[in-house]
Amino acid sequence: MSIYEMTVPCFAQMLRALQGFLKKGEAHARELGCDSKNLLQSRLAPDMHNLASQVQFTCTQAQEAVLRLGQQPLSALDAPDDMEQANALIERTLQLLSSADRARIEEGAQRQLSIELPNGMAFDMTGSEYARNWVTPQFYFHLVTAYSILRNNGVQLGKADYVPHMFAYLRQPAA
């Protein structure tokens, strides 16, 4: 198992699932006759981030996986204002993932990197430790929270929306 394989294609397939969640969210808002921006502003608790920020942070984690492991400078992302911007942000992130240099990312596994938080805390670890212990849990945290915010608002999502890539492994009935 390579560090590339456990990050880049996994994040790409889950970001495509996130596009599906938002598409269903948009359709749900249309049925209710309300603006889908209301969904982007929804949150599960007053002191949690809203859906727009969850999309921003999911994309941030995916982009940072490529940039940190590839020793490239990070660039800050903005929270999307509407569903169109949310989709555009996910598309840009998918493009970054698909253009990621696999060899460079594999090389990143043993190199040291640092995460410096806005509050002044810093964490030093290898690329491999980063992939397993930071970026994977953080990516899924924001992705699943996005899913939960939509479900909490009545959007009909299920496991087929969460892991649509699994249909590639569906057993075909015997002829």
Place this chain on the structure above:
Amino acid sequence: MSIYEMTVPCFAQMLRALQGFLKKGEAHARELGCDSKNLLQSRLAPDMHNLASQVQFTCTQAQEAVLRLGQQPLSALDAPDDMEQANALIERTLQLLSSADRARIEEGAQRQLSIELPNGMAFDMTGSEYARNWVTPQFYFHLVTAYSILRNNGVQLGKADYVPHMFAYLRQPAA
């Protein structure tokens, strides 16, 4: 990066985080003067599983990672009735993870395995595909949903509760 490393120790550290979530949930219920079973019965949407089931399914995914990759028979888990049972289920799961045979799990990466869902659908894939595309997203799905249910009920959780293992990488101030 080995398949063992990307599953067993990662799931173990996140299950310890889940124990922390529940401990804070229990303290919160005590402060409110209510039974912590009320939290275990909470859900984010009427057609989503409750917290007790999210704990059950998080543990199921962790246990199945060891058993499926190690070609051992699966055993079904029950949803916990109270916080004591929830903790005991997580402890049993941590024990299974800590006694997992690393070599056997590594061997599982290239072997074929099947996931058969109660609805009759079946998916065939290698152990490596299972680790990346099924068990990791499913494990985090239920873990993060458990976190969100507790947050939605006013339990004060933050990133330090979600990734407490990161403190092992905290940069020490220069002497």
